[in-house]
Amino acid sequence: MIVRDLNEARNTERHVFSNGWDSVRLLLKSDGMGFSFHITTIHAGAELPMHYKNHVECVYCIDGTGSIEDCATGEVHPIRPGTVYALNDNDKHILRADPENNLVTACVFNPPVTGSEVHQADGSYALEAEEA
């Protein structure tokens, strides 16, 4: 059994910072769960174009508001506490946090993030490297 705490993991090597977001990797590939689990905060007003080509990801909103734009269709879905979106088709998308608040989310990646991509690249690169 693994037990960890978000506040204890903050400001350790589990906590990565990038342009417009930061993420605490609570479970990584090495934990052997077959997925990784992160608490990721999108900073107020940030606009993040993303495209995970090699992972599926789900994102559940715990706190704050924003939106996700599906680049394939142009549709924009509002995000509020209780919204979940799943990138089940490696969907190219733009994630936005409203200017008034951070957007706090729980994220699950399959296959799991190893953590080393992040260390090598300091967060933003891990995303950019996967952009189309």
Next chain:
Amino acid sequence: MIVRDLNEARNTERHVFSNGWDSVRLLLKSDGMGFSFHITTIHAGAELPMHYKNHVECVYCIDGTGSIEDCATGEVHPIRPGTVYALNDNDKHILRADPENNLVTACVFNPPVTGSEVHQADGSYALEAEEA
């Protein structure tokens, strides 16, 4: 891309109720993510002995307080918002919500729950069937 909402999913077939807990299955096996994702509420004062023999599971506390007892060691870990535990070794455990509050959690199962176990068994059976 899949977009769903906790409040819209409440009181639909996604929402299962059992003795001491209820769960909204936001992502199931059929969504093709390789994991399932649930928002599960442990009711105030509930004490739930559990043993998932065929799944690994992680549980992240969004709201409320309680504890998890590792039956192998007798250790009791407090749970509060920000705590995550992972049953990476099919750990037999007892989950408790404090009497003062519900315990609201985000749960990830691998392999994913199909939903049909739950329908057949109305929730508690799905857990009991997996007890040692």
